[in-house]
Amino acid sequence: MGERLMLDGRLALTTPEGVSLALTPAGPGLRGFAWAIDFVVWVVSVSIVSMLLSFVFPDRRLYQGVFLLCLFVSYWGYPVLCEVYASGRTVGKRAMGLEVVREDGLPVGWRESATRNLLLAADFLPFLYAAGLVCMLCDTRFRRLGDIVAGTQVVYRPKPRKRSAVQSEQPVPLPYTLTPEQQRALLDFAERAPRLPQSRCIELADLAEPLTGLRGEASLRRLKALAAGLMGGL
Amino acid sequence: MKQQQFEQQYKDNWTEVAELCDGRGDGTRLPLVYRALCQSLALARQRGYSPSLTEHLHTLVLRAHRSIYGTVPERPLALRDMVVRTFPQRVREEWRLFLVAFIAFWGVAGVVGYLAWYDPNWAYSFASPDDLDEFTRMYQPDAARIGRGGSAGDVAMFGFYIWNNVSICFRTFAGGLFGGIPAIFSVVFNGVHGGVVAGWLTRNPATSITFWSFVVTHSSFEITGLLLSATAGMRLGLALIRPGRLSRRHSLLQASRRAFPIVVGAALLTVIAAFFEAFWSATPSLPPQVKFTVGAICWACVLGYFLFAGRRRAA
Numbered sequence: 001m002g003e004r005l006m007l008d009g010r011l012a013l014t015t016p017e018g019v020s021l022a023l024t025p026a027g028p029g030l031r032g033f034a035w036a037i038d039f040v041v042w043v044v045s046v047s048i049v050s051m052l053l054s055f056v057f058p059d060r061r062l063y064q065g066v067f068l069l070c071l072f073v074s075y076w077g078y079p080v081l082c083e084v085y086a087s088g089r090t091v092g093k094r095a096m097g098l099e100v101v102r103e104d105g106l107p108v109g110w111r112e113s114a115t116r117n118l119l120l121a122a123d124f125l126p127f128l129y130a131a132g133l134v135c136m137l138c139d140t141r142f143r144r145l146g147d148i149v150a151g152t153q154v155v156y157r158p159k160p161r162k163r164s165a166v167q168s169e170q171p172v173p174l175p176y177t178l179t180p181e182q183q184r185a186l187l188d189f190a191e192r193a194p195r196l197p198q199s200r201c202i203e204l205a206d207l208a209e210p211l212t213g214l215r216g217e218a219s220l221r222r223l224k225a226l227a228a229g230l231m232g233g234l
Numbered sequence: 235m236k237q238q239q240f241e242q243q244y245k246d247n248w249t250e251v252a253e254l255c256d257g258r259g260d261g262t263r264l265p266l267v268y269r270a271l272c273q274s275l276a277l278a279r280q281r282g283y284s285p286s287l288t289e290h291l292h293t294l295v296l297r298a299h300r301s302i303y304g305t306v307p308e309r310p311l312a313l314r315d316m317v318v319r320t321f322p323q324r325v326r327e328e329w330r331l332f333l334v335a336f337i338a339f340w341g342v343a344g345v346v347g348y349l350a351w352y353d354p355n356w357a358y359s360f361a362s363p364d365d366l367d368e369f370t371r372m373y374q375p376d377a378a379r380i381g382r383g384g385s386a387g388d389v390a391m392f393g394f395y396i397w398n399n400v401s402i403c404f405r406t407f408a409g410g411l412f413g414g415i416p417a418i419f420s421v422v423f424n425g426v427h428g429g430v431v432a433g434w435l436t437r438n439p440a441t442s443i444t445f446w447s448f449v450v451t452h453s454s455f456e457i458t459g460l461l462l463s464a465t466a467g468m469r470l471g472l473a474l475i476r477p478g479r480l481s482r483r484h485s486l487l488q489a490s491r492r493a494f495p496i497v498v499g500a501a502l503l504t505v506i507a508a509f510f511e512a513f514w515s516a517t518p519s520l521p522p523q524v525k526f527t528v529g530a531i532c533w534a535c536v537l538g539y540f541l542f543a544g545r546r547r548a549a
Contacts, residue, residue: 015303017272021296061390068393072400105296106304115490118497121408125416145411148483149470149490158293161286180282187237187284231284232238 013105023105024156025141026098028133031154037092046074083113099157112150119146171229183230190227237283244274248294255297268298319544321499331468335461338418342425350433360430369431373441388512395508403463403504407497410467413475417467447522448515450529454536456507462500466493
């Protein structure tokens with residue numbers, strides 16, 4: 001697996017099949033929120049379990065022992081179990097659209113997950129995750145100490161996006177050949193046009209005057225027609 | 235080729251990949267259709283098709299890539315193998331670091347314990363008078379069990395030992411990352427504490443037997459567990475300080491692989507210790523001779539395990 005950091009901060013992994021996959025590392029802000037959600041979930045579930053246990057075990061001491069056992073398992077085990085069995089996502093990470101993956105983009109296993117979560121204790125030092133935060137801010141991929149040691153990283157989970165159909169306009173062939181990048185830009189514009197304000201669309205269409213030979217509304221219509229021609233139907 | 239033609243031509247392949255990733259259909263076809271999908275993505279990128287199409291394909295490739303390469307071989311005996319072989323082997327590999335932790339604990343505990351035993355004034359330098367009184371009270375021959383409240387109390391103590399001691403074990407390991415200093419500090423701190431308690435209670439003939447018969451069994455597992463988690467932590471710290479010819483990141487990664495079985499083993503030992511400490515050590519009905527014998531057997535087992543387990547080659 002080759003890896004390099006692109007200019008936009010996305011992490012490109014080259015698969016054995018020769019295609020490059022892009023992962024977007026998640027920063028401290030979102031991860032902090034995810035942590036806070038997990039913390040609330042933990043506190044709430046621990047107090048619910050505590051109530052249930054006090055009904056099941058009327059004996060104060062028996063209750064205390066079982067409760068501390070539950071506390072231990074949930075405190076150290078919850079993130080690890082979530083990450084291993086729920087494809088790298090605790091409840092907080094799920095809510096924030098994040099997931100933990102290995103450096104090569106594959107799902108984490110027991111060793112990686114346990115290591116990174118044990119080292120939360122190191123990231124916490126000297127107070128309130130200061131070491132982890134400093135480490136994240138210094139690292140190009142926002143990894144905390146535990147991530148670096150375990151060889152993991154937290155990335156955005158790729159969302160399957162609804163593909164919008166390009167508006168039907170009478171297709172027009174291109175006046176001259178465009179490079180693939182230019183074609184992509186044109187198609188991207190045509191796909192995003194319905195979500196952009198009209199004035200912004202016209203402003204952008206004006207910039208494309210060398211291609212369309214027109215200005216304003218006419219240029220915009222021509223751009224859409226060219227995009228339709230690129231897509232097919234000609 | 236126009237984008238729409240392209241989509242028409244390969245649509246079936248893409249839907250098949252999506253279905254296979256969801257676990258429907260014949261899974262053995264996944265590698266085949268995945269390769270075709272990779273080709274589609276490369277073509278779509280090269281030909282400048284719309285970003286929404288390339289992104290859609292990219293997401294699909296990512297999913298299929300994970301389900302193909304992310305499949306872990308099932309290793310039902312992994313934990314057993316770790317306990318029987320890997321753990322003692324790794325511990326023997328790290329004997330130098332273990333020696334450091336060993337001296338940090340037993341050396342400090344021995345010196346502090348001797349001082350507290352030799353001259354009780356020393357004990358007050360390491361612990362407050364209230365604490366010392368409390369220890370004396372706790373280990374009065376008749377108080378050991380009464381303070382706990384029967385078998386329910388044993389469960390309460392078991393929960394407490396697990397929550398407290400295993401967490402300390404984990405924190406000691408994690409702290410080791412900072413150059414090993416916090417791990418050593420944790421070991422020395424526990425050494426001082428253990429030493430002063432032992433020295434103080436040994437001085438007093440009323441508490442001496444109660445104390446030693448209480449700690450002799452579970453300490454074999456508990457102290458070894460603590461020392462091993464410190465060893466694993468120091469391994470990480472050393473990887474950071476002295477990465478050798480590797481980059482610091484690679485050195486840490488490698489050290490974490492080596493340290494992991496030790497941490498797991500140390501946690502298991504501490505759990506065993508908690509079990510003994512809660513359900514065995516405080517039993518008042520057993521004569522001290524029995525406890526000392528069992529304690530000696532446990533120490534011999536721990537020693538024998540780390541010296542001999544996993545020596546034979548894997549069958």
